[in-house]
Amino acid sequence: MSTATVSRVVHEQSRVRLSTRQRVLEVIEALGYVPNSAAQSMARQRKNVIGLVALENRCPDTDVEYEALLFLEDVMRGVESVLSRVGWSLLITVLRDLEPDATFQRMLRICGQVDGLLIIEGIIASSQLALLAARLPIAVIAGPADEAHADVIAADNEHGTRALVSHLIEQHGRNRLYYIAGPPSAPDARERRRAFGGAMTGYPAAVPAGFFPGRFATISGQQAVRELLARPRREMPDAIVCANDQMAIGAMRELQSAGISVPGDVAVTGFDGIPVGAMLTPALTTVRQPIRQLGGRAAVRLLDRVANPALPRMAERLPTELVIRESCGCRLSARHRQAPTT
Amino acid sequence: MSTATVSRVVHEQSRVRLSTRQRVLEVIEALGYVPNSAAQSMARQRKNVIGLVALENRCPDTDVEYEALLFLEDVMRGVESVLSRVGWSLLITVLRDLEPDATFQRMLRICGQVDGLLIIEGIIASSQLALLAARLPIAVIAGPADEAHADVIAADNEHGTRALVSHLIEQHGRNRLYYIAGPPSAPDARERRRAFGGAMTGYPAAVPAGFFPGRFATISGQQAVRELLARPRREMPDAIVCANDQMAIGAMRELQSAGISVPGDVAVTGFDGIPVGAMLTPALTTVRQPIRQLGGRAAVRLLDRVANPALPRMAERLPTELVIRESCGCRLSARHRQAPTT
C-alpha cells in the first residue's frame, strides 16, 4: 500500500476503490494516524493558517484594561468561526513591547508561519505594513480606511457618532457637548473625533465645550471629569460624549461620586456597546459596533485574497447602531430594564 | 555560501566567522528572508506551537453568553504571554458542535498541528482524553483534579466557596442559603457545589434553602429567582449563593425588579470576579479566581512536559480570594466605590 493511496483516501479523492478505501480507513483508525501538518504545509506550499495580531493594552496607571480584552476576544471568535468552516487554523499573537522595530521583527517572523495576516488597529506604520503586504495578504481590522496596502474592515464610526450627537441635541436639547477622545494612534479614535466635530458644525446653536485626550481607558474618563470639576461651574457641559464605553463608565462614576446627576445634570454617552453598559445605573446610551462581524468579514476577505492575491484592495464599513438607553436622558421602561438590550 | 551557514547564522550559533555572519545578515535583510516555519518544524520534528481548545458557550434561550467570553480571553492572554517569551506560538480553536465524536475528530486533527494541547474545562471524556494524551502532552484548565491522563490547573473552588459561606453566616447572620449551581458538565461547577454543601454542614444553625440547576448563564439566575418568587413567601432564603458572577447578576436584577432589596432582604454572591461586578449597584461580593494565571501556569506546565514527557502528572490549585463588596450586606465607603477593586 503506497503513501499516495493513503493520501488520496484522507483527502476524499474519488479515484480509490471502495474496498481499498475501507481498508485504509481501518488501518488509520487502528493506528490512530494523524497527518503531520508541517509536512502537509510544506508539500502543498500552503499552511492553512491565518495569523491574528493584537496589541496588549496596558495602562501605566491602571491595571490591565478590560476594554481591549473584550474587543480582541470578540473579533477572534468572528475570525475563528469563519476559518473553522473551511478547516483553517488561527494563530494568535499579542504584542506587548512597543518598540516599533521589535514589533516589526516579530511580525516578520509570524509571516513565516501563516498564509495571511489579520491586524487589529493600526499597530504598525503604513510603510512597514507595505513591506509585509508584499509578502502575504493582510487585512486590517478597525484600521484607517485610507490604508493603501491592505484591506480594511472597520465600523462606520462616522454615522454612529453623528446619530449620537443628533440625538443629544435634537431629542434632549443639550447644547454644550464635551468630548473625551481616544488615543490618536487608534484610527477608530481619530475617525470618531473627526465625526464629532463634523456633526457639531451641523448645529450652530450647540457648542463644543472642550475635549480631553483620553486613551480608551476607564481612568481617562475619570481624569477628564476631574479636570472638568476643577473649572468654573458655568463651564460645565450638559453632555459628555466619549469615544468608547470604558471612558464613559469612568466619567459617569466620577460625576456620580461628585454628586452630579447623570443624566439629570450631564448626559454621558459611550461607543462600542459592551455588555456591561446595559447593567449600569443609569444604563449607558452608546453606539454599538458589530465587533464579531468585523472579525468575520475580515477573515472572509482575507481568505478571498489568499485564494486570489490579485483582488483589488478594499475598505469595508460595517454599520453601527445607536443604542438608546438612559444615560442620554431617555427613560427605559421597567420591563426594558429587566431584559436589557445586549 | 551554503544554506547550512545561513542556518547557523540565523540560529546564533557561534561557529561562524564574524565577517561571514555580517555578510549573511546583510543579505537576509536585503532579501527580506523569513524562514519557513513548516520546513523548520519538519526538520526539527517540533512545531513550537501550543494549541488552546475552548468551548463556544451558546445558550439556546439567550444570545451569546459573555461569561465564557471573558474567561477564554483572559486564559488566552496568560498562555500567550508565557509562550511568546520562549518564541512559541498559540493556535486557537473554539469548538461549536457538541457531538462528542466530531469534537474528538477535530481535536485529533489539532494534534497534528501542535506540540502540546491546552484544554479549557472538561470538554471531552476522560477516556478520549487518554487517547490524545498518549499522543502529546495535555494540560486541562479548570478541569477535574482527578483527571488521570493530563495535568490539571484549577482554581481553589473549595476554599473560596467556604470563605464565602462563612462570611455570609458569621458576619451577616444569614441562615437560609439558596444555591444556584452551574452545569454538572463543568468540573468547576461540581466542585463549587460540593464545597457549598460541605461548608453548610459546618453550620448546623444555617439550612440550605434549596438549589437551582443553572448553566452559568445570566438567564439561569433570573429563572432561579422567578421560581423562588413563585413559592410561599416564608420559603424565601436570606442569601443566594451563585456558582458564578453571571448568574448572580441575573439573580440580582430579577430580585430588584420584583421590588426585593439586595442585600437588605436577600444577599447575593457570585464567583469569578469579573470586572463588571464592581460596577453594579450593589457591587457584587464574589470570589475572585486568577484566570490569567490559570492560563500562564498551564502553559508553563505544558512546556515543561513537552521538554520532558516523563514528568509525573500533576494537579495544581491556584488560590482564590474572597472579594467583599456590597451585595453580601457589607457597606463600602464612598472612596472605595469610586475606585473599585478590579
Next chain:
DNA sequence: CTGTTAGCGCCTTCAA
C-alpha cells in the same frame, strides 16, 4: 485505480 518518484525548505550530521 494504484504505485513510483521528485521535491517542498530547513536542519544536522559528517567531511573537508
Next chain:
DNA sequence: TTGAAGGCGCTAACAG
C-alpha cells in the same frame, strides 16, 4: 570555519 548530502512526512504528477 564552511560545504555537501540526507532526510523530516506529505503531495502531485506521472507511469503503469
